Amino acid sequence: MNVARSSQPGTSRGRAAQYHRRMDIFRVGGNARLEGEVTVSGAKNSVLKLMAATLLTPGTTTINRAPDILDVSIMSEVLRRLGCQVRFSGGTLTIAVPEDPSTETDYQLVRRMRASIAVLGPLVARWGHAKVALPGGDAIGSRGLDMHVAGLVQLGAQVHSEHGFLIARADRLHGATIRLDFPSVGATENILMAAVLAEGRTVIDNTAREPEIIDLVQFLNKMGAQIEGEGTPTLVVDGVSQLKPVEHDTVPDRIVAGTWAMAAVMTRGDVTVRGATAAHLERVLDLLGASGAMIDTHLTDGRGFRVRMNDRPKSIDVRTLPYPGFPTDLQPMAIALDSIAQGSSIVTENVFEGRFMFTNELIRLGASIQVDGHHAAIRGTERLSSAPVEATDIRAGAGLVLAGLVADGFTDVAHVHHIDRGYPGFEQQLSALGADVRRIHAPDEDYFGPPST
Numbered sequence: 193m194n195v196a197r198s199s200q201p202g203t204s205r206g207r208a209a210q211y212h213r214r215m216d217i218f219r220v221g222g223n224a225r226l227e228g229e230v231t232v233s234g235a236k237n238s239v240l241k242l243m244a245a246t247l248l249t250p251g252t253t254t255i256n257r258a259p260d261i262l263d264v265s266i267m268s269e270v271l272r273r274l275g276c277q278v279r280f281s282g283g284t285l286t287i288a289v290p291e292d293p294s295t296e297t298d299y300q301l302v303r304r305m306r307a308s309i310a311v312l313g314p315l316v317a318r319w320g321h322a323k324v325a326l327p328g329g330d331a332i333g334s335r336g337l338d339m340h341v342a343g344l345v346q347l348g349a350q351v352h353s354e355h356g357f358l359i360a361r362a363d364r365l366h367g368a369t370i371r372l373d374f375p376s377v378g379a380t381e382n383i384l385m386a387a388v389l390a391e392g393r394t395v396i397d398n399t400a401r402e403p404e405i406i407d408l409v410q411f412l413n414k415m416g417a418q419i420e421g422e423g424t425p426t427l428v429v430d431g432v433s434q435l436k437p438v439e440h441d442t443v444p445d446r447i448v449a450g451t452w453a454m455a456a457v458m459t460r461g462d463v464t465v466r467g468a469t470a471a472h473l474e475r476v477l478d479l480l481g482a483s484g485a486m487i488d489t490h491l492t493d494g495r496g497f498r499v500r501m502n503d504r505p506k507s508i509d510v511r512t513l514p515y516p517g518f519p520t521d522l523q524p525m526a527i528a529l530d531s532i533a534q535g536s537s538i539v540t541e542n543v544f545e546g547r548f549m550f551t552n553e554l555i556r557l558g559a560s561i562q563v564d565g566h567h568a569a570i571r572g573t574e575r576l577s578s579a580p581v582e583a584t585d586i587r588a589g590a591g592l593v594l595a596g597l598v599a600d601g602f603t604d605v606a607h608v609h610h611i612d613r614g615y616p617g618f619e620q621q622l623s624a625l626g627a628d629v630r631r632i633h634a635p636d637e638d639y640f641g642p643p644s645t
């Protein structure tokens with residue numbers, strides 16, 4: 193079944209409708225060397241929250257530099273079912289929020305994308321009611337919502353769960369002092385989006401400081417919110433009674449940019465990543481430098497950086513931490529790199545407990561990895577050997593594709609709909625850099641393809 197041909201490729205509705213049926217495979221040619229230029233779009237992890245934040249006011253908001261990925265299609269559909277009109281063309285999203293939107297989300301969409309929970313704060317703050325299905329999302333750990341709920345309760349909402357939904361009500365939220373147990377990205381965003389319309393001052397302490405949070409703060413302030421402390425662990429929000437629609441450019445995707453940097457190092461290539469902000473990847477680029485890469489962050493013609501690598505990389509020890517630490521979303525790529533590096537390394541995962549599950553797939557490619565709790569010990573091997581593997585989430589999928597690029601033969605990476613959630617045109621961009629990567633439309637979920645040659 194070739195579902196890509198039977199629907200409307202490139203349109204939000206077409207992509208969302210395909211979600212269930214697409215079980216495509218990437219056939220990745222090994223012994224690759226990436227060379228050339230790629231351009232990154234706006235960040236998935238920012239644009240989804242900006243889209244949710246449009247619910248804070250009626251009217252039409254424009255979001256530029258939006259990535260053409262499956263998650264944007266899913267969030268578009270979430271908003272449409274709330275009564276919004278969403279258009280996506282040439283990287284620009286136009287979202288028209290009606291005067292009286294629905295406040296109930298659609299379970300069939302929400303359960304596929306955890307970020308849908310971001311509509312909870314805006315809906316209850318602006319419209320006094322939200323009924324949001326409990327989300328699914330990546331298979332990377334328990335990912336609770338307790339801090340989201342506790343924050344909204346402190347702002348005066350009544351929240352309970354019923355039949356798989358979170359239900360929140362409030363006449364008008366009021367300011368509060370909220371301290372997060374952990375700098376959760378999602379909880380910071382939901383509480384922030386609720387606090388901007390609360391009565392009085394809210395202080396949120398121990399917040400996440402990711403560039404995507406800063407992007408959201410800037411977006412909200414443009415809308416008329418009064419938030420101070422951007423980029424620090426304490427955000428102070430003075431509530432306002434209403435906001436206005438705006439136009440905004442999404443922050444560049446540092447995780448996609450970091451993926452290209454890792455790919456350049458692993459394939460001993462030479463890749464210029466345009467449109468990225470090197471400062472958002474300081475820890476990552478420092479480590480790649482320590483592995484032997486030459487990194488140029490002062491390109492004469494605009495934003496971005498260039499990564500060159502001549503030799504086999506040296507292994508790097510990695511500890512994932514909230515920003516500005518090493519991002520957990522680049523941990524699978526770091527393990528893939530360490531799998532072919534000179535020497536042994538330890539990778540420690542401090543954010544998501546289940547994020548090492550994909551290492552079983554890398555082991556199928558010949559990697560030497562031992563997982564013990566939240567540590568993985570990796571012994572570098574000169575070259576991996578191709579085998580059929582399966583993507584279990586977006587970033588694990590990208591990590592497996594990178595491993596396939598440096599394996600002998602052809603590696604089939606199944607379940608690439610995970611990768612489609614976050615990497616716009618991944619196979620086209622890889623091909624443009626000289627890799628041999630093809631998308632194969634798999635007939636069903638269990639298809640692993642013929643033996644590779």
Ligand code: UD1
Nearest residue numbers: 237307334335336337338339340376377378379521543544
């Ligand atoms: C976001 C990103 C994801 C990234 C992660 C950490 C999006 C769409 N996704 O996910 O790509 O890997 O940040 O940088 O932006 N937790 C709780 N209770 C809560 C909230 C979180 O226990 O109420 C735990 C989670 O289980 C997890 C940790 O906190 O172990 C971090 O989660 P969080 O920072 O909230 O990540 P997400 O917002 O889900």
